[in-house]
Amino acid sequence: MAHGGGGKLTHQLIAKLFLPAFRNPLLEAQHDASVFDIGGQRLAFTTDSYVVRPLFFPGGDLGSLAVHGTVNDLAMAGARPLYLSAAFIIEEGLPMETLWKITTSMQRAARNAGVQIITGDTKVVDKGKGDGLFINTAGVGILEHPLKIAPQSVQPGDAILVSGDLGRHGMAIMAVREGLSFESAIESDSASLVVPVLQLLRAGIEIHCLRDLTRGGLTSVLNEIAEAANLALHVEEQLIPVREDVHAACAILGLDPFQVACEGRFAAFVPEPEAERALEILRAHQTSGGACEIGKVSDQHSPKVLLKSTIGTQRILDMPTGEQLPRIC
Numbered sequence: 011m012a013h014g015g016g017g018k019l020t021h022q023l024i025a026k027l028f029l030p031a032f033r034n035p036l037l038e039a040q041h042d043a044s045v046f047d048i049g050g051q052r053l054a055f056t057t058d059s060y061v062v063r064p065l066f067f068p069g070g071d072l073g074s075l076a077v078h079g080t081v082n083d084l085a086m087a088g089a090r091p092l093y094l095s096a097a098f099i100i101e102e103g104l105p106m107e108t109l110w111k112i113t114t115s116m117q118r119a120a121r122n123a124g125v126q127i128i129t130g131d132t133k134v135v136d137k138g139k140g141d142g143l144f145i146n147t148a149g150v151g152i153l154e155h156p157l158k159i160a161p162q163s164v165q166p167g168d169a170i171l172v173s174g175d176l177g178r179h180g181m182a183i184m185a186v187r188e189g190l191s192f193e194s195a196i197e198s199d200s201a202s203l204v205v206p207v208l209q210l211l212r213a214g215i216e217i218h219c220l221r222d223l224t225r226g227g228l229t230s231v232l233n234e235i236a237e238a239a240n241l242a243l244h245v246e247e248q249l250i251p252v253r254e255d256v257h258a259a260c261a262i263l264g265l266d267p268f269q270v271a272c273e274g275r276f277a278a279f280v281p282e283p284e285a286e287r288a289l290e291i292l293r294a295h296q297t298s299g300g301a302c303e304i305g306k307v308s309d310q311h312s313p314k315v316l317l318k319s320t321i322g323t324q325r326i327l328d329m330p331t332g333e334q335l336p337r338i339c
Contacts, residue, residue: 016225016271017330021234040238041160042221043087045153052153054089056080059146063337065112068182069197070273072145073116078200078273079224079339080149081123085207086220086276088159089151091123096147097131101140112143123202125149155211161238163218166309169285170243171278173206173292174199174300175251176228180270181259183338190262192255199297201274206291206298210278215288219279223272224339226330229315230269231277233329237313245305245327246318269330271338279307 012019029037036044043056060076070078081091096116100109120127157163182198184190203222210217219239221231228250236243252267260267274297280288285303292301315327 011336012331014225015330015336016230019331020225021329039160041087042083043089043149043151045087045089054084054087054151054153055148056083056087057146057148058083059144060339061141061144061337062183062339063141064183064186065108065142067186067198068195069178070200071112071115072143073112073114074119075200075273075339076145076147077116077119077123077125078202080147081125082203082222082273082276084149084151085204086159086222087151087153088155088157088207088211088217088220089153090208091125091149091151091204094120094125094127094147094149095129096127096145098133099140099144099146100132100134101142102134102137104142109143112145119202123204157211157217159217159220161219161221161235164235164239164241164279164307165218165281166241166307167282168218168279168307169282169303170232170245170305170307171280171285171288171292171301171303172223172228172250173203173276173278173298174274175253175256176223176272176275177252177256177260177267177270179273180227180265180335180338181256184263184335185259188263190259192258194255196255196259199272199274201297203274203276203297206295207276209291209295210288213287213291215284215291216281217278218281220276222276225271227267227269227271228277229266229327229330232315232327235277235279236315239307240311240313242308242310242312243305243315244308244318245315248320249302249304251300251302265335268327271335273339282306
């Protein structure tokens with residue numbers, strides 16, 4: 011299970027098995043989506059599979075999650091999403107009512123994200139072999155700017171921004187599974203990130219890198235980017251937004267909120283002089299209203315993430331190991 015958790019074992023699996031098997035320049039970029047040219051037009055392409063348990067959770071469901079996850083991967087490459095495919099792997103005995111709720115939710119999410127689902131596939135597996143329903147979506151988008159938005163574009167002095175509070179998706183799922191109750195229910199942050207990203211681009215913000223904070227959370231993303239850019243990242247714990255109820259849930263379950271997945275949050279790397287304007291743009295949107303700056307990129311050519319704690323000490327924020335939260339996306 012840990013090989014699917016977005017941490018060290020996931021990266022080892024990719025580096026030692028998948029990359030050698032399929033090696034090519036587009037795949038080696040290891041971005042959320044591959045960017046390529048066709049007929050002078052820059053396009054982005056991505057795919058993802060969704061196996062969340064339970065199918066319905068506070069703030070979302072498998073259908074909306076499948077759309078949000080894929081359009082967000084396209085947005086992280088700086089693309090405007092256009093079209094999606096949808097493949098359904100259905101377990102024998104799944105109620106038609108459940109399937110209808112999932113598909114209608116999926117369509118609403120696609121409409122709100124400005125995309126169409128234009129092709130798909132359906133498979134049915136034996137009862138007990140599919141845990142209800144799995145969905146795979148692939149997406150195509152178009153890049154309408156000249157920027158190269160990728161981890162390799164990160165530069166010393168860049169400001170590190172996050173678009174809102176962290177950890178809510180993972181904790182919403184785990185609260186349901188573990189029967190935890192709080193004064194107010196923790197709802198997933200699952201949402202499309204297309205609009206705030208496109209607004210940054212249309213405003214002319216010089217974005218160097220974008221990455222959505224899914225499996226492995228903020229910790230995995232920062233480590234991936236530090237390694238790809240061969241630079242040290244410095245972040246401050248007191249600047250990283252985590253809600254009190256999420257902190258409490260993490261404490262009960264023994265989890266690090268910085269390693270818990272989000273499904274509607276992203277990190278952005280922009281030149282420091284443009285950070286305040288970027289934050290103003292992000293804060294104008296509901297899905298990124300809590301945007302803030304959490305740190306900076308140093309000029310040290312040492313791929314590591316350093317966290318300044320609330321008491322002033324400094325420690326390395328290392329890539330997660332093991333699988334904290336299986337089946338959350």
